[in-house]
Amino acid sequence: MALPAVLGITSSSDSAVASPQTATSGTDTQQVGKTARDRPRHRKTRTGCFNCKRRRIKCKEERPACRNCVKSGYTCEYPAQTRxxxxxxxxxxxxxxxxxxxxxxxxxxxxxxxxxxxxxxxxxxxxxxxxxxxxxxxxxxxxxxxxxxxxxxxxxxxxxxxxDPKPQTDSQHYGQSIxxxxxxxxxxxxxxxxxxxxxxxxxxxxxxxxxxxxxxxxxxxxxxLGFPPLFQNLEPKDSIETMRKHLKKIPPLDKPWIDSGETSLEMLKFICADGLQLAYLANLENVLLYCKTDTFKVYTSVMGHFIWWQSLPFQEFQRIIDMTDQVNILLATHWVALMMAMSFLRKASMKINEESKKKPEMQEKGRGGASSQAKEKGMCTEPWYYWLACMNRWIKDDYRKFNTWPQWVQDRLDENAMYFYS
Structure with a gap:
């Protein structure tokens, strides 16, 4: 027997139909529950002052003192630096x-x-x-x-x-370094x-x-901004003079691959499209030219090439690193091959770095590591070698005749990783 619905009380069979009082009460309960759920709870705070962290309340991080500390009369202190x-x-x-x-x-x-x-x-x-x-x-x-x-x-x-830059919005610190x-x-x-x-x-x-x-x-x-220079120990002081002292002991090079490199660079002149590529080529020619006369000028020419492309305007710099252009790839392969062949520069640089270390005995422990194991297997572990091997594969068949010298350098390194050290 079904009970009559009196004062909002219904039977189980009529539970789907709610009285006005019950519906209103349920709506209010849901409203309160929803408000409680939407309210952000800050049981902990990972940033802010020490007092707010200790009290586990949200810190607004006002400077010099936050609002919570001002109200409570505490001395507001922040961590010295962000983690x-x-x-x-x-x-x-x-x-x-x-x-x-x-x-x-x-x-x-x-x-x-x-x-x-x-x-x-x-x-x-x-x-x-x-x-x-x-x-x-x-x-x-x-x-x-x-x-x-x-x-x-x-x-x-x-x-x-x-x-690509995205559309800009308002910023409090726009145009100012923070x-x-x-x-x-x-x-x-x-x-x-x-x-x-x-x-x-x-x-x-x-x-x-x-x-x-x-x-x-x-x-x-x-x-x-007046900050002290960082990584002062990467290069010793007066590195140019130090390099001059080491390179003056090395006589000018008389290698057949120098003439082959000059011939290969001469061929590139016929396919360079503009003055930017010709300037790139001229820097490489200077490096090879000084190989026969003065090894220290080879070093200054290499550094001059680095400074040249670093100081290019942005649009011209983007054109130089565009590797969808076959001429740019050829210029890059010749540059990397030239750097791989200049082993005397790497030897002098390594010697200077070893002499500049305060504790050379610490370096003895790492000489039997992965790099030494790779060299014992005949593998070339020079970092730029990976660029040379990859870019040589990018050269299309129509341009391979201009890339014979960089390919020859890679072949020698594949046969003997120490070929240019002899």
């Missing part, structure tokens, strides 16, 4: 990417580190660009996708770290790590040149 894993995580990813690439390239492990190395690299580049954008312009909404490792990368028009010393140091360190990893990537020459140019701009910005 590394919060604001400088691009540096962490850059370290992991470089370490994985170095282990794989030097023969210490198999190719299982290829994908992690590139994944960490993409994360570091994405966060690096985000940090740079926050200093002088509004944040760019870019996404870093996990790449699929390819043994035969295709030529690209520009570097992977460069992106870089701190810690942030600038982390950015410069990340630049060097990404540059180091670029040397192990077959298609990394564009990224290397872009990062080299960017690191110079970052260092100049830090100097403008």
């Amino acid at each position: 590394l894993y919060i604001s400088h995580n691009f540096l962490l990813y850059a370290v992991l990417g470089f370490a994985a690439a170095d282990l794989e390239a030097n023969g210490g492990t198999n190719s299982s580190l290829s994908v992690p190395a590139m994944t960490y690299r993409c994360k570091a580049i994405h966060l690096f660009r985000k940090a740079i954008a926050s200093f002088q312009e509004p944040e760019m909404t870019t996404k870093a996708t996990v790449p699929t490792e390819s043994k035969h990368p295709k030529p690209r028009k520009s570097a992977k770290i460069a992106g 870089m701190s010393f810690d942030q600038g140091s982390a950015l410069v360190a990340s630049c060097y790590l990404l540059m180091g990893q670029s040397q192990y990537l077959g298609d990394g020459i564009q990224d290397f040149m872009t990062l080299t140019r960017g690191s110079a701009s970052l260092r100049a910005e830090m100097i403008r």
